[in-house]
Amino acid sequence: MDTIYALATAQGKAGVAVVRVSGPDAWKSALHLCGRVPAPRRASLCRLTDANDHLIDCALVLVFEKGASFTGEDCVEYHLHGSRAIVAAVLKALADLDDFRLAEPGEFTRRALENGCMDLTEVEGLADLIDAETEAQRRLAVRVFEGALGAKVARWREQLVHAMALLAVTIDFSDEDVPDDVTAEVATLMRSVQEDLQVELTGISAAERVRDGFEVAIIGPPNIGKSTLLNALAGRDAALISDIAGTTRDVIEVRMDLSGLPVTFLDTAGLRDTNDHVETLGIARALKRAEQADIRVFLTDGRVTDHFMPEPDDIVLRGKSDLTGGSAGISGKTGEGVSELLAQITATLQQKASQAGVATQERHRIAMKRANERLEHVLMLVEIGTEQTELLAEDLRQAVSALDALVGKVDVEDLLDSIFKNFCLGK
Numbered sequence: 001m002d003t004i005y006a007l008a009t010a011q012g013k014a015g016v017a018v019v020r021v022s023g024p025d026a027w028k029s030a031l032h033l034c035g036r037v038p039a040p041r042r043a044s045l046c047r048l049t050d051a052n053d054h055l056i057d058c059a060l061v062l063v064f065e066k067g068a069s070f071t072g073e074d075c076v077e078y079h080l081h082g083s084r085a086i087v088a089a090v091l092k093a094l095a096d097l098d099d100f101r102l103a104e105p106g107e108f109t110r111r112a113l114e115n116g117c118m119d120l121t122e123v124e125g126l127a128d129l130i131d132a133e134t135e136a137q138r139r140l141a142v143r144v145f146e147g148a149l150g151a152k153v154a155r156w157r158e159q160l161v162h163a164m165a166l167l168a169v170t171i172d173f174s175d176e177d178v179p180d181d182v183t184a185e186v187a188t189l190m191r192s193v194q195e196d197l198q199v200e201l202t203g204i205s206a207a208e209r210v211r212d213g214f215e216v217a218i219i220g221p222p223n224i225g226k227s228t229l230l231n232a233l234a235g236r237d238a239a240l241i242s243d244i245a246g247t248t249r250d251v252i253e254v255r256m257d258l259s260g261l262p263v264t265f266l267d268t269a270g271l272r273d274t275n276d277h278v279e280t281l282g283i284a285r286a287l288k289r290a291e292q293a294d295i296r297v298f299l300t301d302g303r304v305t306d307h308f309m310p311e312p313d314d315i316v317l318r319g320k321s322d323l324t325g326g327s328a329g330i331s332g333k334t335g336e337g338v339s340e341l342l343a344q345i346t347a348t349l350q351q352k353a354s355q356a357g358v359a360t361q362e363r364h365r366i367a368m369k370r371a372n373e374r375l376e377h378v379l380m381l382v383e384i385g386t387e388q389t390e391l392l393a394e395d396l397r398q399a400v401s402a403l404d405a406l407v408g409k410v411d412v413e414d415l416l417d418s419i420f421k422n423f424c425l426g427k
């Protein structure tokens with residue numbers, strides 16, 4: 001097994017830079033660089049020297065023992081003064097050691113997974129935690145990272161295993177002797193697991209939105225003030241504004257943090273019938289993105305339009321309210337109604353985000369659906385009064401296997417590359 005190393009902090013000049021080393025020979029690096037192996041789990045100030053005994057830096061060194069480290073292996077961290085030159089000198093000194101090599105992205109975490117320090121959902125939570133840009137993303141990620149999904153899966157698994165144990169007792173019975181109360185108890189357990197699965201499955205869409213961001217599309221006829229409103233929301237000149245109808249063609253996106261929620265506002269081409277080919281393409285694009293958005297803000301000039309059927313969360317407002325007066329209007333130019341609009345959007349999205357459970361991605365959905373299907377099948381068999389309990393047991397085994405895949409106990413190899421390729425170097 002190689003010993004791996006990498007810069008764990010961001011590239012470039014900084015106050016402190018951390019170089020991390022993990023693997024069987026990690027402690028040997030301390031012997032080379034510090035002349036000694038400092039006591040484990042204590043911050044020790046050390047003079048780091050290169051192979052020619054020239055001073056590289058004075059650094060804080062942290063040594064971790066195998067079995068009591070992030071990766072589960074022997075580890076050493078060098079907390080250096082954060083200059084490019086110091087980092088380069090330390091990385092070079094490490095590269096010169098036998099069986100040492102630069103870590104691949106996510107490789108420290110991969111070793112933590114392989115050594116059983118984390119399960120797959122915790123690894124995914126960690127990736128999201130590092131990617132988190134807003135408070136809602138951080139809160140969701142830290143729950144998963146902490147093992148909340150893993151713990152739920154473990155409880156479901158226990159219930160399924162318990163059901164399997166109940167059935168195992170009946171295997172020696174002849175078909176007619178299988179007591180009804182056993183299958184009834186199995187069915188009760190299945191229903192309880194199914195209920196939990198259902199809740200988590202429902203929450204995945206909301207969790208995905210929190211991870212990837214919500215979308216709010218601003219739509220309406222040309223020249224109504226959509227781009228001006230977008231700029232007012234963004235607080236900068238994101239979109240071009242002119243008094244020529246049909247100015248915006250492509251969708252313009254502005255990403256914002258609304259009370260911790262990641263939200264992308266979309267400015268779209270004004271909706272109208274036109275002979276202009278490019279504008280027509282822009283309108284088609286506007287309609288498509290608006291349809292996929294979580295909320296549509298429709299600016300009107302008071303006239304009816306057949307372009308738009310509002311859904312419950314959509315918001316309809318009269319544009320250029322400074323010119324027309326009255327209520328239910330908004331003006332990007334004067335700012336009238338803008339904070340109210342933001343408040344309404346925030347409240348709606350917070351409500352949506354609150355549906356998120358601890359299952360956060362498509363992979364979780366697929367595994368939970370697979371388990372759910374097997375449980376459906378068990379219930380169906382019990383319903384029709386099956387006496388072949390080995391069929392029930394087989395369904396349960398498959399459901400357990402789906403849950404095991406979810407936490408990475410089985411069938412993981414194929415997944416790992418795609419999960420770790422998005423990790424930072426040094427993580």
Ligand SMILES: Nc1nc2c(c(=O)[nH]1)N(C=O)[C@@H](CNc1ccc(C(=O)N[C@@H](CCC(=O)O)C(=O)O)cc1)CN2
Binds near residue numbers: 018067117
């Ligand atoms: N300097 C530094 N800061 C860091 C990390 C790190 O690796 N190094 N982390 C890395 O991502 C995070 C902290 N996570 C960590 C997780 C586990 C262990 C660890 O040593 N675990 C042992 C012992 C546990 C204990 O004593 O309570 C273990 O689990 O066996 C260390 C850091 C954030 N900050």
Ligand SMILES: Nc1nc2c(ncn2[C@@H]2O[C@H](COP(=O)(O)OP(=O)(O)OP(=O)(O)O)[C@@H](O)[C@H]2O)c(=O)[nH]1
Binds near residue numbers: 245
């Ligand atoms: N009085 C007033 N004028 C506005 C307001 N919002 C925009 N305008 C003006 O109306 C014209 C069109 O504004 P835009 O923001 O480009 O309108 P749009 O809806 O994005 O237009 P398209 O790109 O054609 O779809 C510009 O001259 C703006 O300065 C407003 O709230 N009040």
